[in-house]
Structure formats: structure tokens, C-alpha cells
Amino acid sequence: MIGKLKGLIDSYGEDYVILDVQGVGYQVHCSSRTLQALPAPGEAAVLSIETYVREDQIKLFGFRSDHEREWFRLLQTVQSVGAKVALAVLSTLPPAELANAIALRDKAAVARTPGVGPKVAERIVTELKDKVPAFANVDPAITQLSGAIDDHRAPRPVTDAISALVNLGYGAPQAAAAIASASRSAGEHAETAQLIKLGLKELAK
Numbered sequence: 001m002i003g004k005l006k007g008l009i010d011s012y013g014e015d016y017v018i019l020d021v022q023g024v025g026y027q028v029h030c031s032s033r034t035l036q037a038l039p040a041p042g043e044a045a046v047l048s049i050e051t052y053v054r055e056d057q058i059k060l061f062g063f064r065s066d067h068e069r070e071w072f073r074l075l076q077t078v079q080s081v082g083a084k085v086a087l088a089v090l091s092t093l094p095p096a097e098l099a100n101a102i103a104l105r106d107k108a109a110v111a112r113t114p115g116v117g118p119k120v121a122e123r124i125v126t127e128l129k130d131k132v133p134a135f136a137n138v139d140p141a142i143t144q145l146s147g148a149i150d151d152h153r154a155p156r157p158v159t160d161a162i163s164a165l166v167n168l169g170y171g172a173p174q175a176a177a178a179i180a181s182a183s184r185s186a187g188e189h190a191e192t193a194q195l196i197k198l199g200l201k202e203l204a205k
Helices: 032-037 066-075 083-092 095-103 118-128 140-150 156-167 172-186 192-204
Strands: 004-012 016-021 024-029 044-053 058-063
Touching: 004 024, 016 044, 024 058, 032 083, 044 066, 058 066, 058 083, 066 083, 066 095, 066 118, 083 095, 095 118, 156 172, 156 192, 172 192
Parallel strands: none
Antiparallel strands: 004 016, 004 044, 016 024, 044 058
8 A cells, every 4th residue: 555655746637646756657636735735846745645445446645744644534434424525625624623623513614615515514523523622722621612512511601602692793613612711710600791791802812
């Protein structure tokens, strides 16, 4: 199996690059983000490779880092997500943003991916929610609250405060993060009005 390729950029296609490795041209399919980050034809490049072997073909997928390749694999553990959808998600969200979106249960962010509808986005967030917190740059307390809100376990003042911020035009993940921070500083018995006030201060930072 091919795990890495180092060579010269020969040419680009719509969703692939031809990488010349000592005279052999490898067609490597990449996300649009990876393709945009690669150098001009004739210049050197290194790609982490995921090799797919099927009865009728061998297909190579390329990534700028092993970390991005791990996300490609992880996404495909989700029901109905194949290589094409996984690449599309990574074209829309870099790994760090994807990890944060999943940790915050931000289905809308994942659904921005062309070809990914609300149902698939929800499956990605739901099935990967326990696997990604370690990758996310999100306060664990916020992740925990987002999960509680998603599972309808959050205290009433918290859910009411988040709803109020959403009604003011803030996105649900941003509102949840702000109220989580407010709740931590105000204590578990804080009233809705106090949480809203503190949440707005967090959002204004």
C-alpha cells in the first residue's frame, strides 16, 4: 500500500493532481483545499496517501498531513459517508473547524458542504461526537453543555437564555458557547436574565 508520495507536480485536474515520482505519474484525488495549497507544476510536493483497492481500480487520495488523512478515514466510519462525501466535507471545513463543529453539535456548519444534507450532517455530528473532543479547540465545559442541550438535559434557564440569544440573531453554537461560559461564572443556580446579560458580554469580547 502507498502511504506517502514525494515528487514534482506534473498537472492538475478538476479534483486531482498528477504527481511525478521519478518519472511515474500518479493520479491523486484531493480536497479542493489541498489542491489550492499545492505548488505550481514543476515544483516539489509531498502528500500523505490513502490507497483504495477495488476489483476494477486502484484509487489514491492525497492529503497535506497525516492528521487530515485520519479525518478522511474517520468521516467514512459514519453511515452513508464514502470517500467522495468525506473529501467534500474536508473541502468545506479544515480539520480544526470540523472538530469544533462536531464538538459543538453544529450541524449547520457541516451541512454547508455541497451534497451533504441535514440528515447526513446530523449523522456525522452524532456518530463522531464522542471521538472528536480531543481534536477540538473547544472548552470541555462548552462541549459538555452542548451535549446536554442536544440531549434535552440542560437546565431550563440555560436553554431559555440560549433561545433568547438565538432570537437576537446569534448562531446556536455561538449562543451555546457564550451561555456555557456565562453559566460557569454565574453558578448553576443563575437565572435566565443574568445568563443572557453575561452571555452578551461574552459575545461582545
